[in-house]
Every structure is written in C-alpha cells, then in structure tokens.
Amino acid sequence: MGKIRSYEFLNKLYGFLDNQQNQGTYVIEFFRAAGSPYFVMPATYKGRTSEALEGERHYAKDRPLTSEIKESFPNPIDLDGLAAFISKNLSEDKLAACMTEFGIPSAATREKDKFARALAVQFGLFVTSSEDDVDNAVWGIxxxxxxxxxxxxxxxxGPRNPGDDVYVELEGRYHAADCYEIIHHEWKLQNRGKIPWENRRLVLVNQADIHPRPVQTIIPIPDARPGEHIKIATDIDARGFEGEYECRWEMQDANGENCFPNKRWDFNIRIHVAFNAMAGGEERG
Known part of the structure; x- marks a missing residue:
C-alpha cells in the first residue's frame, strides 16, 4: 500500500477504537501506552475537551511526530502495552473494516490480538525512522x-546504526509456483539513511527449517551511498516440494550483525508451491 505518515495512521485507527473521548485524549493515551510521557492527561474534564487539547489532537490530524516526541519513547517502545491498548479498544464488530483499512485482504484470517500487535509494530516504525512517512508494512507484519x-x-x-535506513520495494515478495519450477526473485533496495553501506550482505536466517531453499543463502550487497538504488537477486529451486514456505532474510554488516532488526520482515519471501501435472520446467521471475 505504499507509504503512510504517522498522523494518517493515527487518524485511520482513531475511527475504529471505542471509548476515545476525542482525538486529543486519544493521542495522549496512545502515546502513553507506547511508553511516552510526553503528553499528560489533564485531571479535569474541562482540560480534556478538544479545544483544550488542540495541540495534541493535531498528531492524529495533520502534524508529524517531532524529533523531540520520538525521543520521548523508550527504545524499543512498549510494544506489549500498545498492542494491549489497541486490542482492548478495538471491538470485534469493527475488526474486519479496520483490517481492510490497513491493507489486510478480506479473505485473511482475523485474529484481533495479532492484528493489534501488527499495528503496534507499525507505529514503532514511525518512532525509529528518521522520516515521518514510512512503508505501510501492516500486512507483512x-x-x-x-x-x-x-x-x-x-x-x-531502531536500526543498529543511528541514521541508517532502507527502503525495500514490497511488490513481488509472494511467488506462486509449481513443484517443477525454479523461481527467480529480485530485491529492489534503496539506501534511505544518512550513512553509506559497505561490506553488507543479505543472509537467509532460517535455511535449516525450510524447503525449497534459495540457491544462494548469502548474497553480497553492492556498496551504496545514501539515496542510491540497488538490485540483488537469487534463484529458488521449488522442484520436488509442495506447500507454503517463507524464506526469512536479514541485512547483515561485515561483523554479521543485523543492520535492521526492526525491518526483518521487509526482506522475506513467501512461496506457495503446488503440484501441476501439466507443468514443464519453466523458470518464473
């Protein structure tokens, strides 16, 4: 679904949560559930009106998170607390519509607690990113x-190195193939951060648990300056296997450290392999 800004995210979610007096109190409760003491809930009802909380409510309307606000959250955010807050206030009768609003296909399994956690993880991306618009990764999460x-x-x-960031084009992460095929997968990456990439690689981290396996389990990543786009690729031999598989990858530095622990799902590939008696041995990209 492309990019989404923090205030767009908060505004979308606000419409589906119960027991929220107004956008101002909602922002305060949401931030505090995630561990930020930046805003304090007024003690009196008069102090909790939309007019009194005009500044707070704009963060669910048209104002991006400031650097100061981002720094007020713990690193990492209180993921459990925020997920619990969302799940508690998201009623079952609004779950399907909320999932659709955030890009979840209508045919997907509905599990409120997992969806609430996915939303909480997505908010964490706003807090840790140097930008306010980030990839809408709710469906992948x-x-x-x-x-x-x-x-x-x-x-x-946040990323292992402050100022580091990556954009991964999400299209093409799912492959449907028959069990005679060799799948070709390509990643399109951009260095969205402020530091150059040097001596990095993409590493398959669950190779002992999956079939089919990529031909390359360690893929060198070309050095890239901030703003530069690169492409890397591998083939995946699906021959002889049927079922649903996920290849989990992470970008590692020269010391084998995960550069983006907060974006580990962005590099993953999902594969559905089925037997097709009419298939030949074509390669699919």
Missing part, C-alpha cells in the same frame, strides 16, 4: 505473526 513467528520489543528497536 500480520502475515509474520499469523505464521507463528513472534515479534518482540527488541524487534522494533
């Missing part, structure tokens, strides 16, 4: 959770 792969608070901490 939700798929990761549905697959039984937990996402902890440490996974939503």
């Amino acid at each position: 939700y798929q990761t959770l549905l697959a039984g792969q937990p996402i902890s608070a440490d996974d939503v901490s």
Whole structure:
C-alpha cells in the first residue's frame, strides 16, 4: 500500500477504537501506552475537551511526530502495552473494516490480538525512522505473526546504526509456483539513511527449517551511498516440494550483525508451491 505518515495512521485507527473521548485524549493515551510521557492527561474534564487539547489532537490530524516526541519513547517502545491498548479498544464488530483499512485482504484470517500487535509494530516504525512517512508494512507484519513467528520489543528497536535506513520495494515478495519450477526473485533496495553501506550482505536466517531453499543463502550487497538504488537477486529451486514456505532474510554488516532488526520482515519471501501435472520446467521471475 505504499507509504503512510504517522498522523494518517493515527487518524485511520482513531475511527475504529471505542471509548476515545476525542482525538486529543486519544493521542495522549496512545502515546502513553507506547511508553511516552510526553503528553499528560489533564485531571479535569474541562482540560480534556478538544479545544483544550488542540495541540495534541493535531498528531492524529495533520502534524508529524517531532524529533523531540520520538525521543520521548523508550527504545524499543512498549510494544506489549500498545498492542494491549489497541486490542482492548478495538471491538470485534469493527475488526474486519479496520483490517481492510490497513491493507489486510478480506479473505485473511482475523485474529484481533495479532492484528493489534501488527499495528503496534507499525507505529514503532514511525518512532525509529528518521522520516515521518514510512512503508505501510501492516500486512507483512500480520502475515509474520499469523505464521507463528513472534515479534518482540527488541524487534522494533531502531536500526543498529543511528541514521541508517532502507527502503525495500514490497511488490513481488509472494511467488506462486509449481513443484517443477525454479523461481527467480529480485530485491529492489534503496539506501534511505544518512550513512553509506559497505561490506553488507543479505543472509537467509532460517535455511535449516525450510524447503525449497534459495540457491544462494548469502548474497553480497553492492556498496551504496545514501539515496542510491540497488538490485540483488537469487534463484529458488521449488522442484520436488509442495506447500507454503517463507524464506526469512536479514541485512547483515561485515561483523554479521543485523543492520535492521526492526525491518526483518521487509526482506522475506513467501512461496506457495503446488503440484501441476501439466507443468514443464519453466523458470518464473
């Protein structure tokens, strides 16, 4: 679904959460659930009106998170607290519409707690990014959770190196193939940060657990300056296997450290392999 800004995210979600007096109190409660003491809830009802909280409500209307506000959140954010806040206030009768609003296909399994956690993880991306508009990764995060792969608070901490950032084109991350095919997958990356990439590589981190396996499990990443676009690719031999698979990757530095623990799902590839008696041995990209 492309990019989304923090205030767009908060505004979308506000329309689906119950027990929220107004956008001002909503922003305060949301921030505090995620661990930020930046805003304090007024003690009196008069202090909680939309007029009294005009400044706060704009963060769910048209104002991006400032650097000062981002720094007020713990690193990582209180992921459990925020997910619990969202789940508590998202009623079952609004769940389907809310999921659709954030790009979840209507046919997807509906699990409110996992969806709430996916939304909390997405908000963590706003806090840790140097920009305010980030990739809308809710669907990818939700798929990761549905697959039984937990996402902890440490996974939503900022990048390993301050000022580092990456954009991964999300199109083409899902492949449907028959069990006679060799799949060709290509990643399109951009160095969105402020530091150059040197001696990095993309590493398959669950190679012992999956079939089919990529031909290359370690892919060198060309050095890239801030703003530069690059492409890397690998082939995946699907022959002889049927089922649903996910290849999990991470970008590592020269010391084998994960450069982006908060974006580990962005590099993943999902594959559905089925037997097709009419298939030949074509390569699909």
